[in-house]
Amino acid sequence: MQETAQQKIRKLFHSNSGNRPLFYDFDLYDISVSQKLWSTDYYCRQLLSISVNQFHVLPSPSETQSSGSAILQTPMLDISSYCRYLNLHLDGFFMNSMSALDTLAHELFILYQCHQIPRNIYIGRAKDMLLNEHPYSAVGALLNVQLSKPWFTEFEPFRHCTTHESLIRYSDIIYRFDHVTGQYKLSRKIKLPDNPQVKPFTYNKNRVASKYCQSIFNKISWLINNVHGCTLRDIRARGNIVPIPP
Numbered sequence: 001m002q003e004t005a006q007q008k009i010r011k012l013f014h015s016n017s018g019n020r021p022l023f024y025d026f027d028l029y030d031i032s033v034s035q036k037l038w039s040t041d042y043y044c045r046q047l048l049s050i051s052v053n054q055f056h057v058l059p060s061p062s063e064t065q066s067s068g069s070a071i072l073q074t075p076m077l078d079i080s081s082y083c084r085y086l087n088l089h090l091d092g093f094f095m096n097s098m099s100a101l102d103t104l105a106h107e108l109f110i111l112y113q114c115h116q117i118p119r120n121i122y123i124g125r126a127k128d129m130l131l132n133e134h135p136y137s138a139v140g141a142l143l144n145v146q147l148s149k150p151w152f153t154e155f156e157p158f159r160h161c162t163t164h165e166s167l168i169r170y171s172d173i174i175y176r177f178d179h180v181t182g183q184y185k186l187s188r189k190i191k192l193p194d195n196p197q198v199k200p201f202t203y204n205k206n207r208v209a210s211k212y213c214q215s216i217f218n219k220i221s222w223l224i225n226n227v228h229g230c231t232l233r234d235i236r237a238r239g240n241i242v243p244i245p246p
Helices: 005-016 020-049 079-111 123-133 138-146 150-162 209-237
Strands: 175-178 183-186
Touching (some): 005 020, 005 209, 020 209, 079 123, 123 138, 138 209, 150 209
């Protein structure tokens, strides 16, 4: 299996750094980036696979019998549980997806030997640090482009909002029973608001939750992989010295 850019960076850091506290911090964040990206993928797959028919409520024996004979009845739905699980997976997705980028930011502050490390580190602050202290860095140029694109500026508010409120309400779930298949179907797809920071929510962008999360996961996965690739390029430009000197 071909060695990834992230694995190559880790190997170079282990062979270069003699600073044990720095070594510990790098390992912590390097592993955490992979963990949080895996968790993002997990919650995305849960959103793609969840079905309203997983939440049937079984009728009691007395409801399924009439004069000693079983009768066919339309199964009931526990729609409140369905809604809770949707919000659970959305919360997990948005928290982990943004955390993957912010954890990557911690790794970048270590790799690029930042002179002053702020108390709170976010991916945007990593971009600013690179542009100020490493103006010719390939990672800084990449982040400067990607973090200004609509996909990121529209995505970022979702993480902040999931810490305070739920994105899906019971009233958002409209469903019907198909007597041919014996299954429930959603009458409309579960949508995410255009901007979760603007109340009341609007849905003009027709943002289907599962498709949107899949798209965001692909973009974040691509960005993290390319940040590691560009970091490796910066390391090589400095003669394979890690942390990268300014």
